[in-house]
Amino acid sequence: MDVEIIxxxxxxxxxxxxxxxxxxxxxxxxxxxxxxKYKSSVGDSIELMEDTFRIAxxxxxxxxxxxxxxxTDDDLTKRAIVKVFRRNLIFHEEILDDIKARFRxxxxxxxxxxxxxxxxxxxxxxxxxxxxxxxxxxxxxxxRVFIALPGVPSEMKQILTDEVAPYLRNLHIGQAIKVIKLRxxxxxxxxxxxxxxxxxxxxxxxxLAYLPSYSGVDLRIIATASDDAEARGKVNTxxxxxxxxxxxxxxxxxxxxLESTVGKLLRERKQTVAVAESCxxxxxxxxxxxxxxxxxxxxGGIMAYANQIKTAxxxxxxxxxxxxxxxxxxxxxxxxxxxxxxxxxxxxxxxxGIAGPDGGTEAKPVGTVFIGIATPERAHAKKYQFGIDxxxxxxxxxxxxxxxxxxxxxxxx
Amino acid sequence: MDVEIIxxxxxxxxxxxxxxxxxxxxxxxxxxxxxxKYKSSVGDSIELMEDTFRIAxxxxxxxxxxxxxxxTDDDLTKRAIVKVFRRNLIFHEEILDDIKARFRxxxxxxxxxxxxxxxxxxxxxxxxxxxxxxxxxxxxxxxRVFIALPGVPSEMKQILTDEVAPYLRNLHIGQAIKVIKLRxxxxxxxxxxxxxxxxxxxxxxxxLAYLPSYSGVDLRIIATASDDAEARGKVNTxxxxxxxxxxxxxxxxxxxxLESTVGKLLRERKQTVAVAESCxxxxxxxxxxxxxxxxxxxxGGIMAYANQIKTAxxxxxxxxxxxxxxxxxxxxxxxxxxxxxxxxxxxxxxxxGIAGPDGGTEAKPVGTVFIGIATPERAHAKKYQFGIDxxxxxxxxxxxxxxxxxxxxxxxx
Numbered sequence: 094m095d096v097e098i099i100x101x102x103x104x105x106x107x108x109x110x111x112x113x114x115x116x117x118x119x120x121x122x123x124x125x126x127x128x129x130k131y132k133s134s135v136g137d138s139i140e141l142m143e144d145t146f147r148i149a150x151x152x153x154x155x156x157x158x159x160x161x162x163x164x165t166d167d168d169l170t171k172r173a174i175v176k177v178f179r180r181n182l183i184f185h186e187e188i189l190d191d192i193k194a195r196f197r198x199x200x201x202x203x204x205x206x207x208x209x210x211x212x213x214x215x216x217x218x219x220x221x222x223x224x225x226x227x228x229x230x231x232x233x234x235x236x237r238v239f240i241a242l243p244g245v246p247s248e249m250k251q252i253l254t255d256e257v258a259p260y261l262r263n264l265h266i267g268q269a270i271k272v273i274k275l276r277x278x279x280x281x282x283x284x285x286x287x288x289x290x291x292x293x294x295x296x297x298x299x300x301l302a303y304l305p306s307y308s309g310v311d312l313r314i315i316a317t318a319s320d321d322a323e324a325r326g327k328v329n330t331x332x333x334x335x336x337x338x339x340x341x342x343x344x345x346x347x348x349x350x351l352e353s354t355v356g357k358l359l360r361e362r363k364q365t366v367a368v369a370e371s372c373x374x375x376x377x378x379x380x381x382x383x384x385x386x387x388x389x390x391x392x393g394g395i396m397a398y399a400n401q402i403k404t405a406x407x408x409x410x411x412x413x414x415x416x417x418x419x420x421x422x423x424x425x426x427x428x429x430x431x432x433x434x435x436x437x438x439x440x441x442x443x444x445x446g447i448a449g450p451d452g453g454t455e456a457k458p459v460g461t462v463f464i465g466i467a468t469p470e471r472a473h474a475k476k477y478q479f480g481i482d483x484x485x486x487x488x489x490x491x492x493x494x495x496x497x498x499x500x501x502x503x504x505x506x
Numbered sequence: 507m508d509v510e511i512i513x514x515x516x517x518x519x520x521x522x523x524x525x526x527x528x529x530x531x532x533x534x535x536x537x538x539x540x541x542x543k544y545k546s547s548v549g550d551s552i553e554l555m556e557d558t559f560r561i562a563x564x565x566x567x568x569x570x571x572x573x574x575x576x577x578t579d580d581d582l583t584k585r586a587i588v589k590v591f592r593r594n595l596i597f598h599e600e601i602l603d604d605i606k607a608r609f610r611x612x613x614x615x616x617x618x619x620x621x622x623x624x625x626x627x628x629x630x631x632x633x634x635x636x637x638x639x640x641x642x643x644x645x646x647x648x649x650r651v652f653i654a655l656p657g658v659p660s661e662m663k664q665i666l667t668d669e670v671a672p673y674l675r676n677l678h679i680g681q682a683i684k685v686i687k688l689r690x691x692x693x694x695x696x697x698x699x700x701x702x703x704x705x706x707x708x709x710x711x712x713x714l715a716y717l718p719s720y721s722g723v724d725l726r727i728i729a730t731a732s733d734d735a736e737a738r739g740k741v742n743t744x745x746x747x748x749x750x751x752x753x754x755x756x757x758x759x760x761x762x763x764l765e766s767t768v769g770k771l772l773r774e775r776k777q778t779v780a781v782a783e784s785c786x787x788x789x790x791x792x793x794x795x796x797x798x799x800x801x802x803x804x805x806g807g808i809m810a811y812a813n814q815i816k817t818a819x820x821x822x823x824x825x826x827x828x829x830x831x832x833x834x835x836x837x838x839x840x841x842x843x844x845x846x847x848x849x850x851x852x853x854x855x856x857x858x859g860i861a862g863p864d865g866g867t868e869a870k871p872v873g874t875v876f877i878g879i880a881t882p883e884r885a886h887a888k889k890y891q892f893g894i895d896x897x898x899x900x901x902x903x904x905x906x907x908x909x910x911x912x913x914x915x916x917x918x919x
Contacts, residue, residue: 104717106542108532109687109726112525119521129519134545137715165699165716199891204696224893245718247895274522283617286578302550303578304517305658313522368788368809374795375781375788378809382787385863385896393809393819396781396791402806402849436815450798478612480637482660483798 094264096122097131097153099145101160101170102244106136113246114159121253125262126270127155137161142173150177150237155261160244162227164206170241171230175214178232178239182212188219192226220256224248229256238264270317271324275335276349277342278309278496285310288339299327307485308351308492309344341505344496351495352380358502359390359439366498367436368394369407369428371419371445372462376491392436397428407431420445420457425465425474433467440498441467443474444490448483462490466497507677509535510544510566512558514573514583515657519549527572527655527662534666538675539683540568550574555586563590563650568674573657575640577619583654584643588627591645591652595625601632605639633669637661642669651677684729684737688748689762690755691722691909698723701752712740720898721764721905722757754918757909764908765793771915772803772852779911780849781807782820782841784832784858785875789904805849810841820844833858833870838878838887846880853911854880856887857903861896875903879910 098118104110112134119129130153135145142161149156161170175182189211196203210226213219220229220242227243229252240257242249277285282305289312295301298318304311312335316327336343345354359366368377375396381387395406400419403409409419409427417423425443433441446462453459459481465474477493479486499505511531517523525547532542543566548558555574562569574583588595602624609616623639626632633642633655640656642665653670655662690698695718702725708714711731717724725748729740749756758767772779781790788809794800808819813832816822821844822837830836838856846854859875866872872894878887890906892899912918 103713103715103728104726105529106532106545107536107685107728108529108534108542109717109724110719111529116518116521116524119519121521123520129521132519132545132547137713163716163718164696201694204694204700206696206699224895224898247898272520281614281617283577283619286619287617300516300550302516302522303576304522305576306523311522313517315516315520370788370791372795373792374800374804375783375791375807375809378783378788378811379786379792379900382785382809382811383897383900387787388811391787391811393811393815394788395808396788396795396806398791398795398801398804398806406806406848435819482637484796485637485660487792487796 094127094154095130095152096127096155096157097133097149098129099149099156099158100132100134100244101137101142101158103136105134105160114244114249117246117250118157118159118253121258122157122261123270124272125258127261137169139169139173139176142169143176146173146177146239150239154236155238155264156240157257158239158241159249162210162230162241162243164204164209164226171212171214174230174232174239174241178214178234180215180217183215185211185213185219188213188228191221195226220252220260222248223251223255231260269319269321269324270315271321271328272313272315273328273332274304274347275312275314275332275343276309276345276351277312277339278344278351278492280310280339280342282310285312285339285342289335292338293334295331296327299331301331307488309342344499350384351492351499353384355495355499355502356381356384356387356390358499362502364439364502365390365392366440366442367392367432367438368494369432369441369443370394370396371398371403371428371443372448373444373487373491374398376487377442377444377494380491380495392438394436395432403428407435418457420447420461420463422463422465422474422476425463426467426472429465429467429474430472439469440501441472442494442498444494446477446486446490448486449481450483460486462486462493464490464494464497466501468501507540507567508543508565509540509568509570510546510562511542512562512569512571513545513547513657514550514555514571516549518547518573526659527657530659530663531570531572531666534671535570535674536683537685538671540674550582552582552586552589555582556589559586559590559652563652567649568651568653570653570655570670572655572662575623575643575654575656577617577622577639584625584627587643587645587652587654591627591647593628593630596628598624598626598632601626601641604634608639633665633673635661636664636668644673682731682734682737684731684734684741686727686741686745687717687760688725688727688745688756689722689758689764690725690752691757691764691905693723693752693755695723698725698752698755702748705751706747708744709740712744714744720901722755757912763797764905764912766797768908768912768915769794769797769800769803771912775915777852777915778803778805779853779855780805780845780851781907782845782854782856783807783809784811784816784841784856785861786857786900786904787811789900790855790857790907793904793908805851807849808845816841820848831870833860833874833876835876835878835887835889838876839880839885842878842880842887843885852882853914854885855907855911857907859890859899859903861899862894863896873899875899875906877903877907877910879914881914
């Protein structure tokens with residue numbers, strides 16, 4: 094069945110908000126075997142919304158719209174739905190009670206405006222929202238399904254995953270599709286392709302895509318077939334090939350992240366890690382602790398942004414700072430060893446560099462980063478030359494440091 | 507002039523990558539006075555790309571496509587352009603030299619595949635790429651302009667800002683448009699609307715939108731008029747009104763961020779800050795240091811994730827941990843005072859809470875966060891009840907803590 098995804102809001106059309114919603118929806122529905130045929134965006138205008146909804150209902154079986162369900166003036170989606178489907182708005186007491194309880198729980202009184210959110214088009218079913226006050230709305234009519242979800246990404250995701258996906262799974266029987274993403278790091282897209290391409294043979298219905306990001310390159314294999322087993326077989330053939338030619342760069346699959354992979358390795362080995370961060374200012378700690386249960390292996394760390402903190406808290410000698418500088422191999426080693434000793438962790442990891450845009454010199458241009466690691470046996474550091482963008486440099490440094498822990502644990506050179 | 511933005515790549519259509527590019531492009535071009543009429547996405551298929559390009563060139567004056575310019579097999583944009591415009595690919599030595607130099611600078615040899623990136627459609631002009639190897643391509647023909655940019659966001663942004671925007675500014679004369687975004691924090695969208703709506707009168711051609719995010723709610727005012735002065739006047743009328751009714755929640759405008767605003771305040775006052783983070787694991791440090799030049803006022807901090815670190819490094823007594831617990835007002839105060847004293851900063855800020863999904867109790871459910879601040883005069887902490895999502899809780903805690911610093915500096919209650 095064909096799907097159209099519509100994102101609603103001036104903020105999307107004018108670009109003041111990045112639309113992360115349509116990507117999430119597309120991904121989830123693709124994995125249900127549905128085909129995303131159209132994506133469109135429309136601003137906060139009832140007339141344009143009506144037109145957009147009508148066109149979508151003509152050319153797609155399933156239409157999913159996000160945005161414009163909030164309590165304020167510019168949230169017009171419900172009014173457009175009512176016009177397109179020629180229905181009245183009906184008040185739902187149980188929805189209002191739920192919204193009131195949500196505010197009460199946070200010690201707040203519900204603003205009167207939120208009452209609007211208890212109004213639904215006649216005959217619509219609603220999908221509860223566990224994270225906010227705007228419920229999802231679903232109208233099925235003449236073989237078409239129209240679903241409206243709130244635009245706040247966390248709320249949309251929760252409703253889509255918990256409510257909409259099971260609902261749609263019941264509706265359709267499609268071609269079997271199997272998607273696997275192999276996640277690599279530490280190698281460029283083009284170098285990866287040079288390893289992969291020479292021996293690659295793809296069966297019909299199988300596609301391989303390279304998806305680069307700052308933490309690495311994902312290899313996505315999509316196979317379609319008449320049944321599940323055949324689709325799975327086709328994907329597995331490619332996976333085996335890829336593992337053979339570039340296995341050491343593959344750290345995980347699908348929803349694995351580098352930080353969750355490293356976390357699993359540390360937990361299995363009952364090892365711990367502490368970090369000493371300069372130019373990343375806490376990003377490595379933040380990324381490591383984005384994993385649920387990371388307190389099992391992450392003890393903490395020191396953000397040593399000012400040089401006096403590197404000396405006072407991590408024992409980087411003033412001599413090192415004066416001769417080699419804060420951004421140097423010896424400084425990175427001293428920071429890694431310092432944090433390991435001070436926090437009593439298995440591994441100490443350090444990041445010190447010039448994130449930019451200022452602070453670069455001829456010998457150490459912007460993008461120069463040293464990453465150090467101290468283990469029970471040794472301490473060493475490596476120099477990296479990233480680019481000129483501050484945020485990208487920090488992100489690259491963070492993920493490179495996490496990858497360094499993975500390689501240290503697994504003994505990969 | 508009407509614009510169509512096309513994002514290219516299976517990863518966009520299937521949702522494996524979030525399309526941040528079209529939002530950025532839309533924003534930049536809207537501020538040039540251009541009108542974004544269509545946004546579309548197309549997968550990695552030459553035929554579908556050709557169709558999409560042809561339709562776009564019929565209905566829009568300016569077509570901007572992103573993605574599919576990389577060196578690997580699945581990057582087909584250039585091949586589709588060549589077909590649509592019926593041109594040959596021409597080799598550009600100067601582009602190849604530049605790509606080679608880029609790899610050399612990082613101590614790497616250029617993979618042979620990257621040679622493809624020196625091929626351009628005949629008659630196209632190219633926009634240099636300072637951050638990567640894929641240049642932007644521009645073809646002007648029969649009153650239409652077609653521009654193809656790489657899909658890597660940082661590269662696309664650099665080329666768009668430095669090259670494409672000036673190029674397009676020369677091309678068109680449009681209606682005057684003025685956009686101002688007032689950034690608020692510390693108040694819900696609905697409560698904000700209740701302050702604003704009663705007295706709000708909008709002139710024709712003026713629109714006000716509420717744009718909520720986890721760091722606050724932005725108020726965007728867009729005014730169109732026949733000339734610049736009139737558009738500016740219309741916007742300023744609304745700005746003055748909003749400042750009168752909800753000024754204390756407004757921390758900045760347009761590209762101001764909460765962290766850059768607080769940074770400016772600290773720098774002006776020659777004050778410094780240090781942080782003690784538990785559940786946020788370094789996020790506050792990371793956000794504060796995302797601002798260029800933040801070393802002027804950010805000294806560093808301690809990620810005290812494990813309780814023994816709170817005791818050993820921040821002086822949170824074992825008695826406090828045993829009686830009140832690590833997530834408590836007294837613990838937050840001790841952490842803030844501890845980091846201030848240890849690092850010698852003007853302000854010490856602490857965050858300790860239960861980010862979830864585990865670790866909640868009846869008395870302290872998931873989302874309970876204490877944020878503390880120590881100043882030369884006093885130390886105090888406040889309790890917050892956020893929601894159930896780990897990442898959102900951490901982000902809310904981070905920005906609430908930064909807002910607390912702003913309020914402390916400015917003496918806002």
